[in-house]
Amino acid sequence: MDDQIDRREFLKLASIGGVVFVSTLSNQHSAQAFSPKKDFFFVQLSDTHWGFDGKKVNPDAKGTLPKAIKELQGLEQKPEFIVFTGDLTQISDDASVRKQRMKEFKDIVSELSSFKVLFMPGEHDASLDNGEMYKEFFGATHYTWDHKGVHFIVIDNVSDPGGIIGKTQLQWLEDDLKLQKPDANIVVFTHRPLFDLYPQWDWTTKDGDAAIKLLMPFKNVTVFYGHIHQEHHHFTGHIAHHSAKSLMLPMPPAGSVPKREPILWVANEPYKGLGFREVKSLTKNRTFTIEEFGINAGTT
Numbered sequence: 068m069d070d071q072i073d074r075r076e077f078l079k080l081a082s083i084g085g086v087v088f089v090s091t092l093s094n095q096h097s098a099q100a101f102s103p104k105k106d107f108f109f110v111q112l113s114d115t116h117w118g119f120d121g122k123k124v125n126p127d128a129k130g131t132l133p134k135a136i137k138e139l140q141g142l143e144q145k146p147e148f149i150v151f152t153g154d155l156t157q158i159s160d161d162a163s164v165r166k167q168r169m170k171e172f173k174d175i176v177s178e179l180s181s182f183k184v185l186f187m188p189g190e191h192d193a194s195l196d197n198g199e200m201y202k203e204f205f206g207a208t209h210y211t212w213d214h215k216g217v218h219f220i221v222i223d224n225v226s227d228p229g230g231i232i233g234k235t236q237l238q239w240l241e242d243d244l245k246l247q248k249p250d251a252n253i254v255v256f257t258h259r260p261l262f263d264l265y266p267q268w269d270w271t272t273k274d275g276d277a278a279i280k281l282l283m284p285f286k287n288v289t290v291f292y293g294h295i296h297q298e299h300h301h302f303t304g305h306i307a308h309h310s311a312k313s314l315m316l317p318m319p320p321a322g323s324v325p326k327r328e329p330i331l332w333v334a335n336e337p338y339k340g341l342g343f344r345e346v347k348s349l350t351k352n353r354t355f356t357i358e359e360f361g362i363n364a365g366t367t
């Protein structure tokens with residue numbers, strides 16, 4: 068597939084796109100000049116699927132998210148915000164079950180009350196009722212804010228059961244972007260990939276190209292998303308798209324197996340493929356560095 072790129076290739080692309088990828092094995096990020104006044108970092112968690120039950124996939128379904136939260140509480144430096152990029156809960160046709168899962172999820176993440184925490188829905192949370200219940204618990208499904216010179220935009224591409232952003236929201240995006248300068252530093256959070264990663268597995272946003280078209284005139288745009296339950300890095304032109312791991316069930320690379328099914332738990336490699344990431348925003352040169360973290364089995 069042309070969107071599969073190896074790490075060396077990614078670093079080459081990254082140096083063009085203004086993003087430096089850092090694996091947990093290296094420590095290159097410390098070499099990047101971090102200016103505490105202007106620079107900051109945030110944490111992205113994704114696809115926590117609270118309520119998922121499948122022992123062969125994740126026998127610690129009730130413990131993985133709390134472990135990640137413990138690790139965040141133990142961070143030496145505090146992120147300026149923590150963002151959950153959708154699929155907070157596992158879908159259920161029974162609305163009372165969905166409600167219970169949202170309530171439990173909200174209770175668990177209330178442990179993070181000393182942090183600024185932001186949410187957005189995934190199709191598991193929002194596609195059965197156009198996001199109505201999600202909004203009762205977590206508020207708006209699309210919004211913007213500004214922080215230390217970065218304009219953040221949350222795009223909802225899941226509440227519409229057709230997996231689209233929709234005309235109304237695209238107009239809202241267009242109006243918002245009209246207020247931005249061409250060299251603005253723009254970060255987009257969304258659940259589904261905005262590009263056609265693998266439509267056969269529903270890894271796409273049907274009208275995502277309309278959002279990309281609106282973003283293209285801006286020089287500095289980076290998209291962070293979830294949905295595909297694994298790290299993936301891709302460019303549409305100069306716009307970088309980075310997907311995050313899940314905190315419940317890992318998925319195989321697009322098209323690598325005949326059917327889209329979670330990767331099974333490996334006893335001697337617990338939590339393999341699960342985790343969260345830190346993103347450092349370095350104002351100078353407008354770069355972002357990404358550092359991936361796994362789940363520590365020893366955290367209780």
Ligand SMILES: [Fe+2]
Binds near residue numbers: 114116154
């Ligand atoms: Fe998901």
